[in-house]
Amino acid sequence: MFRRNFAAGAAALLLLLTGCIEIEPDPEPAEGGSAETAVPPPTGSATPPGSPGSETPEDTDVAISSTREDSVYPQIGDPLVDALHYDLTLAWTPTTDTLRATEQLTFRATDTADRFQLDFDDVLTIDALTVDGAEATYERTDKDLVVQHPVEADGEYVVELTYSGTPEPYEAPTERSDFELGVGWHVTPEHEVWTIQEPYGAFTWFAANDQPADKALYDFTLTVPEPWTGIANGELTSDVAADGLRTTTWHLAEPAASYLVTVAFADYTATELTSARGVPITIWGPTDDPDAIGETEYAGEAMDWLEQYLGPYPFDTFGILIYDGTSGMETQTMVTLGATDYATSRNVVVHELAHHWYGDTVTPSDWSDVWMNEGMAMYLQGMWEAEDEGITIDDKMDQWASFEVQERAYAGPPADYDPTNFGAGNIYYGPALMWHELRQQIGDDAFFSMIRSWPADQENGNADREEYLAWIEATTGEELSAFFDAWLLGTTTPPRD
DSSP: OOOOOOTTTTTTEEEEEEEEEEOOOSSSSSSSOOOOOOOOOOOOOOOOOOOOOOOOOOOOOOOOOOOOOOOSSSTOOOTEEEEEEEEEEEEEEEETTTTEEEEEEEEEESSSSSSEEOOOTTTTTTEEEETTTTEEEEEEEEEEEEEEBBOOOOOOEEEEEEEEEEOOOOOOSOOOOOGTTEEEEETTTOOOOOOOOOSSSSGSSOOOSSSTTTEEEEEEEEEEEEEEEEEEEEEEEEEEEEEEEEEEEEEEEEEGGGGGEEEEEOOOOEEEEETTTTEEEEEEEETTTGGGGTGGGGHHHHHHHHHHHSSSSSSSSSEEESSSSSSEEEOOTTEESSSSSTTTTTHHHHHHHTTTTTTTTEEEGGGGGGGGHHHHHHHHHHHHHHHHOOOHHHHHHHHHHHHHHHHHHOOOTTSSSOOTSOGGGGTTHHHHHHHHHHHHHOOOHHHHHHHHHHHTTTTTTEEEEEHHHHHHHHHHOOOOHHHHHHHOOOOOOOOOO
8 A cells, every 4th residue: 555654764765565555545535335425326226136156166276275373463353264255246236235145255274274354344134154055053243253163174164144234444563654544444424445465454355365375366246336336456347237226347367465455446447558569458437537547558568568567467357446535556457546647657567567577476475575576576666767867876865765764664674574564664774775686686687587487487376474584595506595585584684795
């Protein structure tokens, strides 16, 4: 997300992204609907069009994950559950701010137990819950949904829920100003919906194993009164209007972590583009404000630029969703950007697109390693900015180094940060400087071969710091343990060449 509150001395320089980054705070709270709106919401009650919109994909092997307990936020997720496929049928009624939903979750049990647990906010009412078609008992406390149903190791199970209510954001573990409204599901004063959930928050609107090591396939069926549209990740596979309602279906063909999923409801107009290689790109902007898309039509050129260094874009489609807010997030194949000049600028488009190689196709297994996402996306953004500004990459790194020490002092080392201050500048700038130092040490040929090979070798996978750094040493032939320890775990910034 976008962030604004840098440590003292850094605020005057740049605004950054954390997977997202902050731009400017929303002038109005975006929680809940208001009784009066400047633009009346569409009328009509949206109801789910029946059972979930698609069958479970026959081949879910690509979604098999090595689950784990998160070292930073162990209260989120359950390693017993390996989600394989989520089928989400969501209907939003703006006049009452009501979500009515059906979810079908196919998961693999990683061990034998007499119960399993999902993350699901108890502000939503469960109307029915079954496992493999049979009614199951469950207990709920805050965000913990414990289902009393036995599972066996490597067995596959299908959980189906119907539920309803008005989802609410969840408190975010950070001091960043763009997280003030929380994470997860948000309702604007105009009753529009947007979702951003890093490091967690998907559980505010569907039952999830909300930890990044668990990647799954997704299908969405979204219904809302016309002329609004429901937007989600992946490919738009159908768009049907009938009886005053519009239903769209979306298919995400590659597995994604739950924090990389997005859903939005509002009145959108699509702008269709393609990259030089022919990748279809769609910009979804507000119908009543065509200028809100800013510079996002640069997406095709940004993809072309990144492919020089990272290889082919790793997914079939790309999109950008503009919402009434201030942050940005690299939600997989459908980036979520606030309607501000900075959030929709070319450098932010480059950053969030870079995450599709670093963060999306290869995702950290643990939140201690969010630097793996942000450091490389930030370095690539720095390379692009230097080129765009007509300066050297050394000059750009000198600019960032002038305040990196303050970011590290403010929130801790990049790989051992303060868990109550997620997404501070320390996970961006220090790792970006580290990559530049490594580039100088091993040379351009070895460096660019390395950064291109990693996402290709690990496509649709996860990794932690130990796995990643061992791969880098094997690939480069360099012994780098002291180098990485200093940059990632040191309390002070290492000397630069």
